[in-house]
Amino acid sequence: MIIPLLRGTAISVDFAAATRLPAKLLGDHRVRYLIVGAGTNILYFGLFWLGWHLFEGILPYLLVTALANLTTAVFVYPAYRTFVFQSTAGWLQGFAKFYTVYLFGLACSLVGMPLLIELAHVPVLLAQALVILLVPIASYLLHRFWTFRDAPHTPVDA
Secondary structure (H helix, E strand, O other): OEEEOOOOOEEEOOHHHHHHHHHHHHOOHHHHHHHHHHHHHHHHHHHHHHHHHHHOOOOOHHHHHHHHHHHHHHHHHHHHHHHHOOOOOOHHHHHHHHHHHHHHHHHHHHHHHHHHHHHOOOOHHHHHHHHHHHOHHHHHHHHHHHHOOOOOOOOOOO
16 A cells, blocks of 8 residues: 655555564564563562562561562463463473472572672562663573474574
């Protein structure tokens, strides 16, 4: 379709190509990882926030971190397994590997949060948010090349 702009100028818009773009993007596991990863981080931070507010003064923030980590992993594993990486590996074996990678993120939190909170005097919720920003790239690489290595990983232009 040609859309006139000003006298003597126009742009060409291919609406058919524009409607195919979302499907093409969702064909790329990296885009699916970003979508599920964003939801994962929202869920994790929400669980941490809730746990921190419900159990402040009762449970240490590192225990709340560990509980939020495990709970999030249980809820999001099916999305990573089926939607992101389209894995065919056994469910329990896959979850064991998945949670091993999740333990890497937990270790980052268990080391990074005390450094930020106790040494830099960063508030607990802000410290958790900062640690969350550091983990996704390493997690993606570990999941792609170890947890879900059985799955096909085709780029968007393949």
